[in-house]
Amino acid sequence: MQSHIMKAAVLYELNKPLEVKEVEQPEILPNEVLVEQDSTGICYRDILTQKGFFPRVSLPIVPGHEISGRIVKKGDDVRGFNVGDRVSSLIYVPCGKCEFCLSGSENLCPYKKTFGEMMNGAYEKYINIPEISLVKVPDGVPAPDASIAACVTGMIIHAISRLGKLQQGQNILITGAGGGVGTHAIQVAKALGAHVIAETSSPWKSEQLYHLGADHVVTGKEFNKEVKDLTGDGVHVVLESVGLPTFERALRSLRVGGRMIVIGNVDPTAVPLPLGLIILKGNTIKGSISSTKEDVSKALELNKAGKVHSVVYKTVSLSEVNEAYDDMLAKRSVGRIMLKL
Ligand SMILES: [Zn+2]
Ligand SMILES: [Zn+2]
Structure with missing residues (x-):
């Protein structure tokens, strides 16, 4: 050739x-x-x-x-x-x-x-x-x-399933849910049987996020209060894909023993980290990078099953x-x- x-x-x-x-x-x-x-x-x-x-x-x-x-x-x-x-x-x-x-x-x-x-x-x-x-x-x-399958769907599976240990029936908050990652994260979380709260700073995207499977959409600046109202005690897992604009509110959305998985950062400025909050609630923050071949295979299986498109x-x-x-x-x-x- x-x-x-x-x-x-x-x-x-x-x-x-x-x-x-x-x-x-x-x-x-x-x-x-x-x-x-x-x-x-x-x-x-x-x-x-x-x-x-x-x-x-x-x-x-x-x-x-x-x-x-x-x-x-x-x-x-x-x-x-x-x-x-x-x-x-x-x-x-x-x-x-x-x-x-x-x-x-x-x-x-x-x-x-x-x-x-x-x-x-x-x-x-x-x-x-x-x-x-x-x-x-x-x-x-x-x-x-x-x-x-690798950058988006597999990366989300790695973050919320392998690291976040999201289980059927648990609550997840997805920040930046209207973006390229968030729109697919909603579908993956639903495929895992979770209850999904989608956060977006663009309220006009709400209808499409519901259409993708979100159970609730929150759009306010203090969205953690909306999350508390919806869940009573906060979410089990946060998928944080934005960084500085949402990080602290996302952290305050976690319930006791909750897990925040950080996958994105649109702004290199350091985020405020209220240590007392993490200690008192026993929360964890984990970074997640990319995906493995096993994650990519799982992503393609979800595509084949029609659960994620x-x-x-x-x-x-x-x-x-x-x-x-x-x-x-x-x-x-x-x-x-x-x-x-
Ligand atoms: Zn990519
Ligand atoms: Zn190596």
């Missing part, structure tokens, strides 16, 4: 718009496959990368890490996958050898390399992926669901990527903006 010349959206300089350029696809290595993508998700993380929040970014870079598609070529050392297989990829390449990789917590691998940050990512039609990052996609899973706000072309970033920054979008490749 000839090497591909293809269009890619490229970040050349921090805080500057992306540029669509022709790039040459490098030849795959023996441990890699070449994946042909149909589309990819635009993630808030890509905007944070553009803004310089990730100091390890190596410029110029093709951003994006929400990768799925069909294998069109494979290297000689690839054993578990074949040409024609549908796959989803982790958002990173783990080392495969450290204590975290060997114990099924490859999301914590200190040597992992993230697509779109340290290696070229998904804002291009063809992408080389090492076998160690791949998960097979079961039949019947729609393409956008497969694209966001991707919420796509709109699909745009590569040349419209900068406008899509503006839409996300202005909170105009409900759910994911997909990039057609």
Whole structure:
């Protein structure tokens, strides 16, 4: 096969718009496959990368890490996958050898390399992926669901199920519920049998959040009081995906023995941490990063069962990527903006 010349959206300089350029696809290595993508998700993380929040970014870079598609070529050392297989990829390449990789917590691998940050990512039609990052996609899973299985659905499963230990019948508060993460978190929490309270600072999104399965939507600045009124004693789990604007109110929404799982931070300013509150209520705060291959498999099973579907706000072309970033920054979008490749 000839090497591909293809269009890619490229970040050349921090805080500057992306540029669509022709790039040459490098030849795959023996441990890699070449994946042909149909589309990819635009993630808030890509905007944070553009803004310089990730100091390890190596410029110029093709951003994006929400990768799925069909294998069109494979290297000689690839054993578990074949040409024609549908796959989803982790958002990173783990080392495969450290204590975290060997114990099924490859999301914590200190040597992992993230697509779109340290290696070229998904804002291009063809992408080389090492076998160690791949998960097979079961039949019947729609393409956008497969694209966001690692970054969104699997990451949520890791946070609220594996770390948050959310059980059937328990209450969960999801902050920033109108965003790309929150709209899917509502569905995952409902699939786990939880009672879901969705928080959004954009009240016009309420109707859609109910439609996705939220039992209650809270929109006030002091939403913790609404949560207390709804639950009596607070929620078992908070999925905190915003950071400074919601953190303290979210913490005050927890019941005794509650768990807050922090997965997002839109503002690098430190948050106030009322220690007395944590001590007296025996609450825990845990950070959660990304997903493992097991989480991605669970995500794809929920997609296959029809319990979780991707919420796509709109699909745009590569040349419209900068406008899509503006839409996300202005909170105009409900759910994911997909990039057609
Ligand atoms: Zn993402
Ligand atoms: Zn590792």
